[in-house]
Amino acid sequence: MERGLTGSYVPSIAGGVQCQAFIPSALPPQPPLQLENKLQSRVNQAMLALGRLDAISTLLPDARLFLYSYVRKEAVMSSQIEGTQSSLSDLMLYEMEGLPGVPMDDVQEVSCYVSALELGVQRIREGHPITFRLLTEIHRALMTSGRGISKGPGEFRKNQVWIGGHRADEATFVPTPANELANCWAALERFLNDVPEATDPLIKAALAHVQFETIHPFMDGNGRLGRLLIPLILVAANVLSQPLLYLSVFFKKHRQVYYERLQQVRLKGDWESWLLFFVDAITETATQAVSMAQQLNNLRIEHRALVTDLGRMASSAQQVLNVLFEYPVVNINTLVKHGSITAATAGKVMDKLSQPELSLVRELTGNKRNRVFAYSAYIDILNQD
Structure with missing residues (x-):
């Protein structure tokens, strides 16, 4: 459904150039989402896949070991989207205090992603809601070493940024001006915490991800934190007992479609097309994670038998x-x-x-x-x- 522009453009200046920055309207979308048969069916498939994924944490002999490695795979993939060259082996070498085969800054950024995710899950389990305080604490953990240390860890940006293009007036997208970030985040925070009304957690994760990427509140790390927000929302809502859902591989594989769907939301208000893409990402990713867990479990059984x-x-x-x-x-x-x-x-x-x-x-x-x-x-x- 095309609702038209989902926000407003305001004059701004970035890099000394005049441009038009975008302030998104508060969630939920208006008019409300149209969950017609096709979309509702795919939402249902995604929820079934999440249920199977959550069951893995109780069926595996030691889900902690799977979680350890799977979180690190996600950290590598999410950071590769942002341009790092670190591999899973590089990260594990670094954690072992060995020398990775890539620049140290790259692998430090990946390691920080692991720490940020673990911190976020810990805080949610301690009863903290997803608020400005939690978000900035996670961002600080994400940006404490590597190249991010000079990019305002834990602080909303204070200047205008743009995405794509070498000048702001030729950019693909110009996010919210710095002086509007507090208002935009406050509105998103209310939506995340079901004020004034509750939203289905899967739908909430889908809408909040777009809104966060649109606001783009930090100088750096927005992509990684926006992807982290998805499993954190699902853990906070008890849809998942462990943070085992990571969409970075799917988003990287379908990068062009991903960016197009985000822009269609902003320019045309087509939230339903984004939702179709998002729930397909959930279904495919959750199904692959279940398969991977089963393969690792079978490997463990096979190799234990070999060494006997x-x-x-x-x-x-x-x-x-x-x-x-x-x-x-x-x-x-x-x-x-x-x-x-x-x-x-x-x-x-x-x-x-x-x-x-x-x-x-x-x-x-x-x-x-x-x-x-x-x-x-x-x-x-x-x-x-």
Whole structure:
């Protein structure tokens, strides 16, 4: 449904150039959303997929281990959208205090994303609503190192920005002026907290994501924080017990359509087309996450069975596998610390597991000392799109 412009343009100046900035109307949309048969059917499919995803946290032997790695995959993908080159292995090397194969700023940004998500979920579980205070605290965590440290961590921007184009008057989009950010966020905050009326959590997440990206309240990190907002809303509403839904892969794969749908909302008020795109993203992403969890669980069962044939080394190999499922990139020190085995035993087990007849792990450095190993099959599953 096309409602027309969903806000108003006001004169502004960015980079010394006069331009027209956009102030969005408050949510929910007016006239109200039209959830006709096709859209309602796809919303229902998305909710079913979310239900299956939430069940994973109770069906897996140790959902914490899956969450650990899956959060890191999302951090990598979300940061790659913003231009970083860090891979999942780079992040895990960095967390192990190794040297990643990309600039340190890149991997620090990804690591901060993990911290920001974990902080947001912790605060919600402590009973905090999604407010300005929570948002700025998460943003501060997101921007505490790497290139973001000079971009006003935890502070709304104080100047006009633009998106696309080398000049503001030729930009693809010019977000809300800085002097209107407080009012726009206050309106969005009321919507997020069901004032004056409640909104279905899935619909709320979809609408709030667009509104946040349109307001663009920070100097940097808006894309990552806008994507983080989606699982946080669903966790706060108890739709998901764990933050296992991340749409960065889908948004990256369909980047052009994603940006077009956002603009159609702003210029034409076509919220329904955005919702169709969003709920399809939910369904596909949740279904893939369930499949990934099942594959990892099957891998664990298969590899546990394999190492039972290692004779006297079997018990230590099981200890090593336990560590690898939490830290798929490890050195000997990591295995000693978390596996309750000696360095000599850890080295022997890794030598055995890297032999061609097993090939469960791969040594990354080529060194005889300070070796680093990757649990290749596990990382390959995580890297699936």
